């Protein structure tokens with residue numbers, strides 16, 4: 439146990455009374471501690487917005503991690519469970535990492551940390567499952583033409599165009615793959631995300647899935663201009679990009695031992711699909727956009743093209759952020775790499 443409970447109870451008392459005058463009694467208590475205890479630290483936690491003192495912890499071991507400090511803070515403020523807490527050295531600065539160690543931070547014997555409430559949290563796995571199961575299910579409602587979508591006479595009818603059936607297979611495959619990857623491949627470093635994001639993300643994924651599915655499965659849908667040739671080319675693009683995306687996810691998984699949060703520079707492996715790492719930092723996004731471009735060519739449907747464009751824009755923003763972090767974190771980061779599009783972007 440890296441923290442001293444006696445000191446914590448005293449700190450609780452102090453925080454509850456919130457009077458600086460009582461600090462001297464903490465020091466007196468501190469002075470009576472056995473030799474060696476003098477190395478122990480004090481941590482005060484202030485509200486980042488109001489600067490109100492929320493908690494005072496004395497006799498914190500120097501090797502205590504931010505995660506352990508969060509656990510102690512939760513004891514006095516149970517409404518702010520650890521995943522909801524952001525602790526910073528500066529009220530407007532970056533959140534400290536859970537694994538950061540108190541004595542390695544640029545603080546004196548009394549560390550002042552600023553607290554921000556991140557809001558209610560929900561686990562990443564739940565988020566991804568909700569986001570991805572929605573489009574899968576919604577698309578199939580349109581594919582099977584359930585009542586009230588296209589008019590009574592079309593209920594449970596089937597399209598006469600083979601490309602419509604192929605599109606349904608590709609769309610379903612894509613989301614089943616993502617669900618399985620979320621459950622069995624990805625090793626996320628953050629356990630949770632703010633609950634409010636799920637509403638935004640579900641609106642995006644579910645809304646676009648319904649819009650695309652409505653047109654592709656519409657009884658008046660017309661197949662692509664260049665017929666079978668266009669569909670075959672599009673299918674080839676889609677399949678290659680799906681394989682590529684999966685290969686990158688496996689390569690990223692192999693960078694991180696189970697249960698750890700290690701981040702390393704990803705490099706190409708023996709699998710040729712990972713060779714795109716030579717040119718871009720986030721080839722999984724490159725392949726993801728490629729899959730949607732393939733799907734857009736296959737269906738020749740405007741909402742699919744728009745979904746690809748919006749997805750590309752969002753993933754470019756994320757890829758640029760990740761690329762910047764790699765450059766900051768690793769001095770020997772390969773200079774040829776771009777964030778998402780080789781040589782361009």
Ligand SMILES: NC(=O)c1ccc[n+]([C@@H]2O[C@H](COP(=O)([O-])OP(=O)(O)OC[C@H]3O[C@@H](n4cnc5c(N)ncnc54)[C@H](OP(=O)(O)O)[C@@H]3O)[C@@H](O)[C@H]2O)c1
Nearest residue numbers: 624625626627628690693694700701702704722723726749
């Ligand atoms: N269609 C769309 O609009 C859309 C949008 C976004 C994503 N997606 C799809 O969803 C997939 C996952 O998205 P994402 O944003 O979570 O991808 P990501 O940030 O590349 O992460 C994928 C997994 O790899 C881990 N990882 C990334 N870089 C790592 C490194 N250097 N060392 C060790 N582990 C590392 C991540 O862990 P951390 O938890 O530490 O990040 C995460 O578990 C994408 O590849 C894409 O196929 C689609």
